[in-house]
Amino acid sequence: MIASLSLILLCQLAGEVFVRGLGLPVPGPVIGLMLLLILLMARDRFTLLARGPLRGDGVENASRGLLANLSLLFVPAGVGVVQKLDLVAEHGFAFLGVLAISVLVTLLVTVATFLAASRLMARGRPPP
Amino acid sequence: MSDNPFSMWVYLSQSPLLWLTVTLLTYAVADAVSLRTHRHPLANPVLHSMWTIGAFLLLTGTSYTSYFEGAQFVHFLLGPATVALAVPLYENRKVVTSAILPMLVALAAGSVTAVASVVLLAEAVGLPRTVVLSLAPKSVTAGVAMGISESLHADPSLTAVAVILTGIMGAITVTPLMNRMGITDFRARGFAVGIAAHGIGTARAFQVDAVAGVFAGIAMSLNALVTSLLVPLAVTLLLH
Numbered sequence: 001m002i003a004s005l006s007l008i009l010l011c012q013l014a015g016e017v018f019v020r021g022l023g024l025p026v027p028g029p030v031i032g033l034m035l036l037l038i039l040l041m042a043r044d045r046f047t048l049l050a051r052g053p054l055r056g057d058g059v060e061n062a063s064r065g066l067l068a069n070l071s072l073l074f075v076p077a078g079v080g081v082v083q084k085l086d087l088v089a090e091h092g093f094a095f096l097g098v099l100a101i102s103v104l105v106t107l108l109v110t111v112a113t114f115l116a117a118s119r120l121m122a123r124g125r126p127p128p
Numbered sequence: 129m130s131d132n133p134f135s136m137w138v139y140l141s142q143s144p145l146l147w148l149t150v151t152l153l154t155y156a157v158a159d160a161v162s163l164r165t166h167r168h169p170l171a172n173p174v175l176h177s178m179w180t181i182g183a184f185l186l187l188t189g190t191s192y193t194s195y196f197e198g199a200q201f202v203h204f205l206l207g208p209a210t211v212a213l214a215v216p217l218y219e220n221r222k223v224v225t226s227a228i229l230p231m232l233v234a235l236a237a238g239s240v241t242a243v244a245s246v247v248l249l250a251e252a253v254g255l256p257r258t259v260v261l262s263l264a265p266k267s268v269t270a271g272v273a274m275g276i277s278e279s280l281h282a283d284p285s286l287t288a289v290a291v292i293l294t295g296i297m298g299a300i301t302v303t304p305l306m307n308r309m310g311i312t313d314f315r316a317r318g319f320a321v322g323i324a325a326h327g328i329g330t331a332r333a334f335q336v337d338a339v340a341g342v343f344a345g346i347a348m349s350l351n352a353l354v355t356s357l358l359v360p361l362a363v364t365l366l367l368h
Contacts, residue, residue: 008208008212011214012208012210026352026356027269027272028207029206029208029210029211030210030353032207032210032211033214033349035214036211036214036215037214040214040215040218060215062212063215063216064212064215066205066208066209066212067209067212067213067216067334067341068334070209070331071155071172071174071328071331071332071335072173072177073202073203073205073206073209073327074206074292074295074327074331075154075174075177075199076151076199076200077270077292078174078175078177078292078296079178079185079192079195079199080196080288080292081178081182082178082179082182082183082185082186083182083185083192085289087285088289094253094254094255095259097253098246098249098250098253098255099290099293099294101249102242102246102266103294103298103324104301105241105245106238106242106245106320107298107301107302108305108309109237109238110237110241110316110319110320110323110347111234111306111311111317111320113230113233113237114231114313114320115311117229117230117233117234118227118229118313118315118316
């Protein structure tokens with residue numbers, strides 16, 4: 001458990017160092033994600049790596065535990081918003097309306113594009 | 129031991145213990161209600177925890193700074209949770225690699241729509257320029273969005289508000305919207321909510337379907353990259 005959490009933190013730390021060091025406009029944890037993914041895939045190739053948290057679902061279970069409660073992690077930032085509702089009130093319903101319409105349009109455009117592209121791909125390929 | 133309840137309160141309200149407990153307890157109740165209603169979209173645990181705690185802070189006259197002393201331990205885990213997305217990604221790598229092309233096309237269309245729609249709509253209803261700029265990065269995760277907002281000389285705290293509200297709206301609307309449209313491809317549904325509503329949308333996607341969660345996580349990460357490059361460009365093109 002502790003070893004698995006350490007591995008996750010280590011990946012994040014390496015990601016932060018990488019991003020800060022090169023001055024990239026990417027969040028450090030995203031690089032950490034890629035690092036952990038590479039480690040997991042490398043483990044399947046080289047048995048030498050399959051030890052500690054990378055053995056017997058160690059890091060997998062720790063990650064599942066974190067992701068099962070992903071919603072919780074947004075609560076502190078969300079409470080900050082409740083404190084700043086005066087900013088929203090200042091700009092009235094136009095502010096909320098614009099956000100709501102934009103969310104709906106973005107959802108629809110993204111899902112439609114995804115489906116159209118995956119249908120085009122399926123058509124180009126012979127049926128299995 | 130303190131001899132009057134008020135000095136006890138003064139002591140506790142300054143300690144991280146109280147606010148960490150309040151955060152976990154409120155969320156545990158909100159999540160239990162969400163489970164009891166079979167994850168009904170309107171029973172969103174983030175939404176109900178944030179207003180409950182917000183109201184409690186207001187009633188007790190507690191500042192956000194003292195609250196955050198305790199809540200920071202929860203907030204901190206956002207980074208490790210992002211790294212942890214590698215695991216579902218790894219487990220579903222076959223589904224993911226077979227969908228790379230649709231993902232890239234949808235990423236391009238979705239991130240442009242997210243930025244352009246909010247900028248054009250906000251201009252159309254006559255919101256002030258600073259507000260328009262603060263809204264532009266609202267579909268990406270809060271840390272990145274606030275960075276973009278700062279670089280545009282907009283208002284990062286207004287951006288944070290827009291980001292959270294967008295996430296909640298996306299998380300609430302995605303399931304009914306997609307069901308109404310008859311869309312059953314959970315890859316597409318998850319990807320869309322990850323683009324439109326970042327981490328809060330991704331958390332919702334994981335509640336509905338594991339594959340949807342994976343695609344939402346990928347969409348959220350890619351969108352953070354694309355949007356930080358896209359917003360300055362879009363702002364120059366759309367506003368002049």
